[in-house]
Amino acid sequence: MKIATWNINGIKARHDVLIEWLKQTSPDIACLQEIKSVDEAFPGAEIEALGYNVQTHGQKGFNGVALLSKLPFEEVNRGLPGDDSDEQARFIEGLFSTPSGPLRVVSLYLPNGNPVESEKFSYKLAWMDRLHAWATERMALEEPLILAGDYNVIPQPHDCYDPKAWEGDALFRAESRSKFDALCHLGFVEALRACEDAPGVYTFWDYQAGAWPKNHGIRIDHLLMSPEASPKLRSCEVDKFVRDWEKPSDHVPVWIDYAA
DNA sequence: ATGACTAGCCGAGCTAGA
Numbered sequence: 001m002k003i004a005t006w007n008i009n010g011i012k013a014r015h016d017v018l019i020e021w022l023k024q025t026s027p028d029i030a031c032l033q034e035i036k037s038v039d040e041a042f043p044g045a046e047i048e049a050l051g052y053n054v055q056t057h058g059q060k061g062f063n064g065v066a067l068l069s070k071l072p073f074e075e076v077n078r079g080l081p082g083d084d085s086d087e088q089a090r091f092i093e094g095l096f097s098t099p100s101g102p103l104r105v106v107s108l109y110l111p112n113g114n115p116v117e118s119e120k121f122s123y124k125l126a127w128m129d130r131l132h133a134w135a136t137e138r139m140a141l142e143e144p145l146i147l148a149g150d151y152n153v154i155p156q157p158h159d160c161y162d163p164k165a166w167e168g169d170a171l172f173r174a175e176s177r178s179k180f181d182a183l184c185h186l187g188f189v190e191a192l193r194a195c196e197d198a199p200g201v202y203t204f205w206d207y208q209a210g211a212w213p214k215n216h217g218i219r220i221d222h223l224l225m226s227p228e229a230s231p232k233l234r235s236c237e238v239d240k241f242v243r244d245w246e247k248p249s250d251h252v253p254v255w256i257d258y259a260a
Numbered sequence: 261a262t263g264a265c266t267a268g269c270c271g272a273g274c275t276a277g278a
Contacts, residue, residue, distance in 0.1 A: 009266075009267070009277080010266085010267050010268075012267085012268080013266080013267060013268085014267095034267095034277085036267070036268065037268095060268090060269090061267090061268055061269065061275090061276090062267085062268075062275085062276060062277080112276080112277060112278060113278095114276095114277085114278070152277095152278075166278095169278075170278085171278065204278070206264090206265075206277095206278065207264085207265035207266055208263085208264040208265045208266090209263060209264055209265085210263070210264095211265095218278080220278080247266095250265085250266080250277085250278080
């Protein structure tokens with residue numbers, strides 16, 4: 001089965017592009033980020049008509065995540081545990097039943113964290129600590145688990161076109177990268193890294209300054225697979241072609257072929 | 261080329277993204 005993650009940068013602005021991508025690539029599960037919509041306003045009708053069950057965790061104006069699945073949801077959990085005062089919609093977990101057993105899939109939108117002098121950076125780091133704590137608990141279940149989303153972390157220097165240009169940025173700061181590494185070291189396999197570790201493979205290109213045609217991108221959208229899931233990884237691909245469509249998101253989909 | 265975009269909220273520029 002095909003499991004994808006994509007920061008769509010607004011469901012209202014990206015609805016038609018999303019529908020076209022679903023028709024062309026037909027993922028079994030799609031993890032969306034930055035839907036920028038409240039749950040009640042999410043335009044799900046055409047998506048459901050393509051055979052998807054839709055679950056969202058949205059908020060007004062920005063953030064917001066969603067799960068689209070051809071499999072029925074056995075369970076849905078909204079919000080990253082660990083801080084009851086956190087009102088930002090950045091996390092949704094679905095539990096599915098596959099031919100080979102249960103599968104948990106998370107769509108997450110990790111905070112950007114810029115500027116680093118602001119409370120936004122401390123919020124990012126605290127959110128990563130909460131994710132680490134939550135993942136530690138989930139790992140104890142010893143189930144196939146996939147954490148997919150926009151991590152807003154450039155893991156390695158060769159995951160961006162110009163490492164010097166990203167020096168000091170919240171996406172590339174040592175604190176962000178080491179927390180991402182620590183998460184991986186719980187036992188996750190980072191899917192694209194495991195399949196393709198060449199430089200120049202990116203998932204985001206800024207709208208500005210001709211970043212896309214010059215391939216001045218960064219790799220910040222990742223799928224992390226638990227030890228029970230990672231042996232079922234067949235391949236991992238980046239759907240770069242959607243960046244050339246009319247009114248594209250600044251991110252492109254990343255997907256895995258999973259032997260469920 | 262030291263080149264600056266896009267979405268949402270709204271009905272004008274601001275916030276936010278990365």
